[in-house]
Amino acid sequence: MLISIRAALQPIVAGLEKFPPLSLVQGKEYLLPELSLKLVEQAYQRVDMVSRRGEFAVRGGILDIFPTTAEHAVRLEFFGDELEEIREFSVSDQRSSTTKLEQLTLYPARELIITPAVASRAREMMHEFPNLSAMLEKISLGMPVEGMESLAPALADQMVSIFDYLPRKLTVVLLSPEKAAARAASLVETNDEFLHAAWDAAVDGASAPIDLTGGGFIDFAAFTEKMSKFQLLTLSPFGEDSEDVVNLGLLEVPNFKGVDATALEWVATQIDQGHLVVISAQGHGTAERLREVFIHGKVQADLVDEFPANPKPKTVYVIQAPIKKGFVSEASKLTFLTNTEYYSKSSYASPQVRKLAVKRGAAVDPLTLKSGDFVVHEIHGIGRFKELVQRTSGIGARQHQREYLLIEYASPKRGYPEDTLFVPTDQLDMLTRYVGGEAPVISKLGGSDWARAKGNARKAVRKIAIDLVKLYSARMNSKGYAFASDTPWQHELEEAFPFQETPDQLTTIDEVKKDMEKPIPMDRLLAGDVGYGKTEVAVRAAFKAIQDGKQVAMLVPTTLLVRQHTDTFIERFAGFPVNVKSLSRFQTAKEVKETIAGLATGEVDLVIGTHRLLSESVKFRSLGLIIIDEEQRFGVEHKEKLKAMKTNVDILAMSATPIPRTLEMAITGIREMSTLATPPEDRHPILTFIGGYSEKQVAAAIRRELIREGQIFFVHNRVATIEKTANDLAKLVPEARIAVAHGQMPEAALEQVVVDFWEKKFDVLVSTTIIETGIDIPNANTLIIDRAEHFGLSQLHQIRGRVGRSRERAYAYFFYDPSKPLSETSHDRLATIAQNNELGAGIQVALKDLEIRGAGNMLGGEQSGHIAGVGFDLYLRMIGEAVSEFKGIKLDSPAELKLEIPIDAHIPDTYLDSERLRLEAYHKLSAASGETSSRATLDSILAELEDRYGKAPQQVKNLIEVTELRQIANRVGLKDVNLLTSVARLQPVVLTESQQVQLSRQYQGLKYLQSANSLQLPIPSSADGVVSGQELIAFAREVFEVVANLQREEM
Incomplete structure (x- = not known):
């Protein structure tokens, strides 16, 4: 077991052994509600869609879970109570892989398990500590919360040391005891500092901090006392003159910085002195390349899978192993190099993770609509989304249910209630979320304002489109x-x-x-x-x-x-x-x-x-x-x-x-x-804190980073006061080595400062926004921004991106001036940056920035009114349409297709109870209903639904069939299809006289109204009246195909 000094000194919650891991075996029977309850007891968080470790979701007979100890998320499929299959799935596209498991072991997801006693304590503390009431309330309701372990000393019965669990006969090896003692002292001191900062805030009116003394780091003396119970070995760079000390005589390997000649000469010397030389490489490609370099330099080199038992003389052995640092042992005549010394920069990574054998689909990004959000309907204009509603129509065998989005529009006359529009879920591609600055003017249904706004935007768009097409044509030609x-x-x-x-x-x-x-x-x-x-x-x-x-x-x-x-x-x-x-x-x-x-x-x-x-x-x-x-x-x-x-x-x-x-x-x-859009393995979201500037908090944050030997960016964007700020920090944290960087420094001096920071000659870089782009310093994992309220949103996001670039957890502190009230825009910016702390928030931040600043600033003043009038998404789509028109490409026309068919075609909430995920599924189906889509697309969507949510009920299968009817109707050019009565009505259908005669022979009782381009034909009968269900769908498909064939003949 490997353990850091920090983890060794930090107490853990007692009694974790009372929560044994949960073992699930394929083929055995489990009650799903009982299993869900056990997972909640194990501190797993129930969500509608699993995206990170410690979460689970239940949908019908499917249980998705991301175990805290597993590399990939896992999907469990039940048949009744029997666990039929366990398979891995990818959280990026939610699709199952081909990897199957026979059993799954689930350990508790958190150190602090919410027992009835813990929930009860949280309830009692809610009134004492109002600033923590939101967190405590969730804990009191049995819901795990990010960061709740920090309250463990106050909530748990007892805290113990990890060493209280270890057997007495164990051998403990302590590396660099002198360094460990210094680190322990720093940890205890920083812990006290955070506590003092909290007490100082309490004097200024905040509530008093919780007593967390039981959870503080134990000091090194107490730690040494615990160590005395075990057999202790220490490894130290400082020698002692004692019989108990063995000198290993290990020397460091020089750094060759990728210079082949120097490395070859040094290796040849080691071989001449009788050393066995072994060099380790990260990957197979690097190992091959190193072997070639040595052979090219006239040194015999062999690629091996393991350490050679009988080494050949004058031979370098290249081995694939994730080793960070080399050494020379004169006593053993062994020289061990790694590609870190050879190429100067460590590319040490965790061993390659097995790739999920999964076909990459589009990442799941549901149309996230909340009640009250503004939406743009392409035909009817800007409205306000209210909710998803199910409506029942028809009687007897033709009774059917459908799901609709309820959109609210402006009142037709003063004093009248708002108009409402029920948008069928199969027309979801007509809707986009409104992005475009301030709250827009809501359209009137049937009014001329929307048509005018669209017309003006189209005119503006044509000019942009012409310029773009010129660029495109030049490139293509x-x-x-x-x-x-x-x-x-x-x-x-x-x-x-x-x-x-x-x-x-x-x-x-x-x-x-x-x-x-x-x-x-x-x-x-x-x-x-x-x-x-x-x-x-x-x-x-x-x-x-x-x-x-x-x-x-x-x-x-x-x-x-x-x-x-x-x-x-x-x-x-x-x-x-x-x-x-x-x-x-x-x-x-x-x-x-x-x-x-x-x-x-x-x-x-x-x-x-x-x-x-x-x-x-x-x-x-x-x-x-x-x-x-x-x-x-x-x-x-x-x-x-x-x-x-x-x-x-x-x-x-x-x-x-x-x-x-x-x-x-x-x-x-x-x-x-x-x-x-996929974060690299082992990358964590950046923990983001927003609050008024406090010197004690700043000092504690800097010290916490110094303890883990990291570096800190401190952003202060005023050149006039930057030196004073750096001096103040030096007084606050005297042990920190501080440097200053800003754009008014001579270029050479600025370069030198940043390079020195990169080479770890300084701990804190106090700089202006010059660090905003591209400075890659993986060791800098704490960011402090002074006066964050004066920064733009994408700027804050870019600066925050300077930290969290390695596997270390990163912290970002955005401090504002506590003596002045925040403006509404600044508040919105800081709230957005706090919410978008997930990995990959860049594009969301770019769109949110567009909302806050208004898109006009970015596309030029004259465009801003048009974007505000129709929304950013529709504006972009218009540019796309205009460009396609100039390029001679035919696009699916956005005209509304009204398809009325008495069949249950929707996603029941009993199959998928999350409104967000139902919307996502409807959105995919709606996007696949265009004339250029195919049946294969629909089969793929059905396969995905069944993979993620279990076997599809008949209503969902009907929905797939109805969507295919929409595809055919769009190809034929139909705009209105009504199959609700005993007569089918299709519009517009253009038929010649000979085609009318041909059709009337095929369908008895056919009527064709030439003035309205309307085709009417009786629906076949069954024992219960006219046909319904699958027979009705088959009839509609047949009629659509016949009309399509007639149109093809005409052409």
Whole structure:
């Protein structure tokens, strides 16, 4: 068992052994309600859709759960009470994988289990501590809450040490006792500081802090006393002159920074001195590459699966193992290297996680509508969503139920109640959520205002569409370079990636490569949240271009980013003959001259630079790919210069919060767009705190980070007072090494400060928003923003993205000036940033920013009125339609199809009780009802529903059939189909006289009203009257197909 000093000193709740793990075996019988109750007792949280560890959901005979100790979520399918199947599923698209399990063991999801005694204590404490009443109320109701373990000392019966559970005969090894003692002292001190900060707040009017003394860290003396009961060994770098001390004589390995010649010379010396040399690599690709490097350098190297028992002389052994640090043992004549020393930067990752064998579908993103939300109906205008309602129509065998969205519209006349519209769920594609600034004007049903607003927006949109189509045509007609397929070296480079690619990354890499292999120039926007692996996509695209003898230019917005990307690319391309150079103001005149000359001759394969790359003196011999990082940061003049460079060159643009102009172009098919939406493995959401500025809280937050040897970003956005702020912090936390960075410093000094911070020479970087983009410092995991109320929303999101980039839990503190009231806009911004603390919140934040600032600021003043009038989504769709029209592409027309059929076609709440997930399912079906959709799409949706929610009832199967009828009706061009009586009515149907005669022979009693283009024909009879159910659907399908065939003949 490995345990950190922090965990060793922190008491745990006593009595956890009384909650044995829950074991579930396939084929055995369990009562689902009883099982759900046990899971709640084990502190699992019941939700409608499982997305993170510690959650479960029950839907019919399906139980989804994400065990806290499992790599993937698990779906349990019951037949009656029998557990029929246990299978893994992916939380990103909610689909099952092919991996089946025979049994499942579930450990408690939390350390603090809510027993009746714990709930009762929480109830008592609610009145004493009003500032914690929301958390305590949930605990009192038996609901687990994020962060409730912090209250464990006050709520649990007793706290004990982990060592109280360990057997006496155990051997305990304590690493660096001196360091452990110092860390223990810091932990106890910081704990006390947080408590004092809370008491100080209490003096200012907040409630007194809870007595959590029983849960504080034990001091090192008490810890040492507990250790005395075990057999204790210590490992220390400091030697002692004692018989009990054994000197291991281990030495450190030098750092070669990827320089082959130096490493080969040093390894050869070790071999000559009789050492066995072993080098470990993270992945198979890296191991292969290292073996090749040694063989190329005339050193015998073998790739092995395990430590050699009988090593050959003068041979280096390369082994695949996740080891972080090497050593030299003179006594054992053993030299052990790792790729960390060889390539200078640790790419240590957790062992590769088995990929889920699951076909990637669209990520689940339900149309989240709450009562009161504004919606836009394409035909009827802006209304307010009230609720989902079920209505019953018809009598006898033709009685049927359907589900509708109830939308409220403006009153037709003053003094009259509001109008309501029942939108059938199969027309959900007519609705979008309203985004566009302030509360909009609600439309009147049948009024002319909506038609006018749409007409004005369409006129405005046509101009934008013409410009976009010109761009698109120029690209489509220009001859680009078609890159060759992947080479063996490309596969080697990709194998050497030390982390597990996310499904999104694999899809995006595939899309980029396919674009590059086409003769048309690529123009792809890659939108991905901060730290989601955009750089690796760029690495692979660049390598592909270089393999084909082309040069690559990477354009980044800041000089600091140039340095970081250069290091990343040099590290990833180590061992391959690729010449990487950088171009920014930090290069000397001589270096710049050499790089520019190398670009002209083709010696330089990849150049990474700021807008310096766009200067006229920079000429390429054979430029094949331009990569633009943080595209939204470049100004208009830079983009114009780029346009001149890129007429027939492939472009890969990357952005963390794409601005709507780029979103707009991507959505309308002018440029392709890929989205990275899956967080990397082991990444946690950032814990975000918002409150008034407090010195004690700041000091405690800094010290907490220092204890775990991390670093802190402190953002203060006023250059005039930044030095004073840094001095104040130095007085608050004297042990912290503090540096200052801001944009008015000389460039060289600024670069030096950031590099020093990167190399851990400082603990706290007090800076302006210069850190907003792209500074990647995985060791910095606490962010403090002073006067957060003065920042924009996407700015706050970008800055928060500087932390939480490793597997450590990150903290973000947004402090505002407590002496001044917050404006409504500032309050909204801070509330949004607090709510969107999930991974991947970037695009949501971009859309929310649009709502708060009003879209006009982003698309230009003259557009703002049109966007407010019709909403952002419909505005984008209009641009898309106008562009398609200019390109001569036929789109599904948005006209309303009214299909009335007396059949139960809906999703019963007994099958799926979550309104949110029912809406999501309806949305998918509605999107699949267009004329370009197929039956295969519907079968796939039904398969997904049955996988996620169990066997579909007849009403759901009917819904699939009715949706297929809608597909056919849309293809035929029908707008009104009524099958509610004994006569079927279809409109509009255009028939020639000969077609009327042909049809009347087939259907006795047929009527055709030419003036109304209306076809009427009797519905066949059955013993109970006219046919219903499946027979009626079959009849409708037959009639639709007959009309379709007649139309085809006419053409």
